[in-house]
Amino acid sequence: MSHLIIKDLAYQYNATHVLSELNLNVEQDEIVCLLGASGCGKTTTLKAIAGILQPEQGYMSIDSKVVNDSGLFVAPEKRNIGMMFQDYALFPHLTVSDNIAFGLSNMSKAQKRERVDEMLSLVKLDGCAQRYPHQLSGGQQQRVAIARALAYKPSLLLLDEPFSNIDTQVRFELIADIRRIIKAQQVSAVFVTHSKEEAFAFADTLAVMHGGKIAQQGSPEQLFSQPNSKVVAEFLGTGIYLTAKVLTPTEYETAFGVVQSLTASNTNCQQGQVYIRPHHIQLCEAAHSDANSLTILHRRFIGTRYVYRINIAGQECEVAAEQDRVLAVEQPVKIKIMPHTVNFFHD
Numbered sequence: 524m525s526h527l528i529i530k531d532l533a534y535q536y537n538a539t540h541v542l543s544e545l546n547l548n549v550e551q552d553e554i555v556c557l558l559g560a561s562g563c564g565k566t567t568t569l570k571a572i573a574g575i576l577q578p579e580q581g582y583m584s585i586d587s588k589v590v591n592d593s594g595l596f597v598a599p600e601k602r603n604i605g606m607m608f609q610d611y612a613l614f615p616h617l618t619v620s621d622n623i624a625f626g627l628s629n630m631s632k633a634q635k636r637e638r639v640d641e642m643l644s645l646v647k648l649d650g651c652a653q654r655y656p657h658q659l660s661g662g663q664q665q666r667v668a669i670a671r672a673l674a675y676k677p678s679l680l681l682l683d684e685p686f687s688n689i690d691t692q693v694r695f696e697l698i699a700d701i702r703r704i705i706k707a708q709q710v711s712a713v714f715v716t717h718s719k720e721e722a723f724a725f726a727d728t729l730a731v732m733h734g735g736k737i738a739q740q741g742s743p744e745q746l747f748s749q750p751n752s753k754v755v756a757e758f759l760g761t762g763i764y765l766t767a768k769v770l771t772p773t774e775y776e777t778a779f780g781v782v783q784s785l786t787a788s789n790t791n792c793q794q795g796q797v798y799i800r801p802h803h804i805q806l807c808e809a810a811h812s813d814a815n816s817l818t819i820l821h822r823r824f825i826g827t828r829y830v831y832r833i834n835i836a837g838q839e840c841e842v843a844a845e846q847d848r849v850l851a852v853e854q855p856v857k858i859k860i861m862p863h864t865v866n867f868f869h870d
């Protein structure tokens with residue numbers, strides 16, 4: 524049985540539908556990331572889960588307890604949810620220790636101290652109990668925020684862009700740490716970001732939102748290699764579309780040769796488009812310029828190698844060259860599409 528179940532959720536702001544027919548499942552101990560373009564409804568979904576917003580319709584249960592249904596709405600404070608937001612939201616006038624203890628009611632002083640010490644050790648801030656938030660780095664403040672959110676053992680944790688204020692250099696270290704902390708506490712979590720890199724690093728499962736719904740939910744690998752729509756394919760990474768004719772379940776004819784797929788498609792369509800990601804395209808030198816060759820528009824050094832900007836079928840993309848060869852701008856080149864699990868979308 525899933526820990527969080529959302530069925531057919533709808534919400535509107537001032538008669539504008541923001542969420543409609545939204546379905547989402549979060550398993551016990553699972554971290555699900557809501558991912559999507561700005562304004563697609565991620566924060567609204569979190570607020571609906573928290574009970575800060577009352578949905579127009581829909582069913583929702585948390586840990587087998589129904590919190591939303593027709594004629595039923597459970598108040599936020601009765602949902603046993605922990606929250607963590609991008610701006611830390613720590614109380615500036617309280618010490619780290621008092622911030623963590625803030626939500627702990629119905630506990631003796633000794634129990635509170637024990638729980639705070641346990642949380643400080645979990646987030647590796649043992650020596651910082653008496654400091655104030657302004658005496659901590661951004662990453663340390665987020666560790667306090669997660670300690671506070673987890674201190675009263677919530678049933679579900681909601682995180683809204685918790686890493687967006689953190690310096691890029693330490694961000695991925697913090698992401699790995701907070702993931703470890705959440706896993707150690709065996710709590711289910713819903714995390715919101717617009718960064719797919721953060722989503723890949725933090726979540727077990729991604730749920731890509733589009734048009735107020737979940738367009739697809741699955742593992743990062745599944746969504747990246749088998750997107751169910753162009754929206755999901757494009758959101759998870761750049762690529763180009765090539766007009767394609769289905770020759771066999773594993774072969775697609777394009778203007779750049781036959782593209783081999785490593786998995787068989789079960790489409791009945793003959794005609795459509797294949798979405799090719801840059802890392803499946805290889806550039807090779809062309810002896811001379813002809814109708815089938817392309818031209819390098821720009822060359823960029825990225826530390827370990829060069830990437831080249833070319834225009835393929837009217838779409839610009841950056842691709843790597845064969846082996847370690849260095850190619851020149853305006854040099855004629857050909858492309859080779861490597862065999863891979865091809866994403867085919869019918870017309």
Ligand SMILES: Nc1ncnc2c1ncn2[C@@H]1O[C@H](COP(=O)(O)OP(=O)(O)OP(=O)(O)O)[C@@H](O)[C@H]1O
Pocket residue numbers: 536537541559560561562563564565566567568717
């Ligand atoms: N209080 C509000 N009143 C009216 N419209 C709102 C309100 N809050 C959000 N919206 C609108 O609802 C839509 C969804 O907003 P939401 O904040 O959920 O998106 P989001 O996916 O979290 O975006 P972002 O990634 O930019 O934070 C947007 O079009 C937004 O302008």
